[in-house]
Amino acid sequence: MTDAPNYGFDTLQIHAGAHPDPATGARQTPIYQTTAYVFRDADHAAKLFNLQEVGYIYSRLTNPTVAVLQERIATLEGGVGAVCCSSGHAAQIMALFPLMQPGNNVVVSTRLYGGSITQFSQTIKRFGWSAKFVDFEDQAAVEAAVDEDTRAIFCESVANPGGYVTDLPGIAAIADKVGLPLIVDNTSATPYLCNPIAHGATLVVHSMTKYLTGNGSVTGGVVVDSGKFDWGASGKFPSLSEPEPAYHGLKFQETFGPLAFTFHGIAIGLRDLGMTLNPQAAHYTLMGIETLSLRMERHCENALKIAGWLESNEHVERVTYAGLDSSPYKARAEQICPKGTGGLFTVALKGGYDACVKFVDSLALFSHVANLGDARSLVIHPASTTHRQLTEEQQIAAGAGPNIVRISIGIETADDLIADLEQALNASA
Template sequence: MSDRLPGFSTLAVHAGAQPDPTTGARATPIYQTTSFVFNDADHAASLFGLQAFGNIYTRIGNPTNAVLEERVAALEGGTAALAVASGHAAQVVVLQQLLQPGDEFIAARKLYGGSINQFTHAFKSFGWNVVWADPDDIASFERAVTPRTKAIFIESIANPAGSITDIEAISTVARKAGVPLIVDNTLASPYLIRPIDHGADIVVHSLTKFLGGHGNSLGGIIVDAGTFDWSTGGKYPMLSEPRPEYHGIRLQETFGNFAFAIACRVLGLRDLGPALSPFNAFMILTGIETLPLRMQKHCDNAKAVAEFLAGHPAVASVNYAGLASDKYNQLARKYAPKGAGAVFTFSLKGGYDAGVNLVSKLQLFSHLANVGDTRSLVIHPASTTHSQLDDAAKVKSGAGPDVVRLSIGIEDKEDLIADLEQALGA
């Protein structure tokens, strides 16, 4: 191949992968094994001491997973990545490297309901405290910074409303505060938005969604941008201080611009254990090969459906950044010019009952708690994904009682519109 940099579609098919050196297999094999044979005692010691790269045990790393990690890192423009069992697992592993008991992180209020619940309740048992900020009010992030702040967390396209977050503006706040910006890029995928290009230091995904794309495999991933100096101010001892379990190695000093990915693997995944199965890694890799084709179809369909809903008399409002009238349209044009994503919400004039009834009347849309499938999906967040929140929190997160969330698939748009039309009419 020439010296030119490969394009996105080429990377989606080829990054990280080579024909299997033993069999010549073109598809990445599923290395369905728990452990790997060492060459000799010295080889084993060097692997365990972080003096050499290689495979030890599938909980820590696996060759199938390694291809997935390299591919997503290439698509996101990062230096390295770590695949884990789910998007939620990715968030736990990331924050374990950054926070000590009593520390704080700032999170955008517009997030997936499961993340809001995880941050608010589950993380309390670790002594990690979340401080909420409004992504529509950048100054609220500045006001939330304290000496205990160790990170800022946002979604590039917020779930469930599909609103676009001003990544560059919030990254400026993070730089001023001397903390890393973490961006959940699940709803956008790197095909639409590459947060690292806009100032993100860490990117996380639920691989279960658009990257895998077929609703058949759970997974999560952490991408290290290689942009943050972890030795600054002694805030991040997991990376800057000698690690006693590795004979005093300082991860930042030893591994440089991919030290965070290494820390997540050898301090987080090793001890917390949320390993991704090689089979799921294989399934997700296969899905990524068609990511550019699917995402464009998702976006084109979503815009057509949103335009239909915006003109329907039973619909009170449509929240889709791809519509020229939407408040996030300018941000969509800046950050996601190829399309504003495939997940959005709309409000019905009949309120809570109308939302529940609509879901029951749809025939082509599948009623389930997922997004990013080839199939079109629907859910009423107030009664399901966001039901653990009080009414005020539901509204603030974009999941009020009258709101329905759609994840638009790759079917023919005319069929999707016809299904919505009959359900709204019923």
């Protein structure tokens, strides 16, 4: 299916990677709920373990249900391969793991999800890595932040929570100039609205928990490999370009070519980090992706209507939705996300922190949860929850200040959502 470029997105989101089950003829991809797989003989087993043959060994590494999901997402993103794992946060570590050594750093955008800011500013220090936070609107500062120890540049296509749209071609040009991979979190936009690889990204990560699954039932993550980066050009990525002791000196780039990163993610990353996606979660995500384009169209339609209504409300100071004419990122959004900018944005309330808390507590249709991208509409006050661990300065830089509410618009009837927002805004004032 990946060799059928003439198929449209709506067809690929249903069929890519999948075939009727050869044993039973089952049309839906089965849940292969198994730990291990029987080898044909000792020679077959040895070849699998030595990466001389592709197949299934143990479900920490590979699983037929997960394999279909990997191929489908890689196809939709325009990549050569993908590695699924247990969460979006796991995907970010998996993306960095083959690139980084102790003492290395990554240049990251200040406009990230609060949990990602914590992961980059605190957690990765335990690996001996560090992060340099830069406002990606200042591209000169992004380039200046790169030094001899930098191994990647990281941003979100459409930032959570503020809906900020990154100038992906501009940042990709910097990454190309300095010879580093650009990693783009495409969770908020999804491959239906944005294709980071087409704009120059090397790797794309997702929290599949969000829009890809779309129903709030599982957690999962994925790293998509563009297959376009030369890992051996600079000597900075020895894990991919130099002999691997665990596989008798095999060189991933030399052996697997464009799929070097993908095979390393499975053979080393999943083998040793163990951030495995379970097959039932993969099954739920496959079913969710089948309706991705339909859901994203409704998310965008509802979000634009509701954001416009909120912008005119007397209790609202501003709305950050990039699809609005008032957004400074509208022109960029039309270039980066031509089909719409998704269902996520923030609202600044004139009443500040206290008004935000009362507003959230007064909503009825909106669910107050630490998630986004569901079919149902969701709300949260980041400063007191997802971004609580940050300083107020960091919160504001991330677009999650004390007076900000994050709203994830679902696919319900827009007028019903507006009515609920109106009564809650009146209550908060």
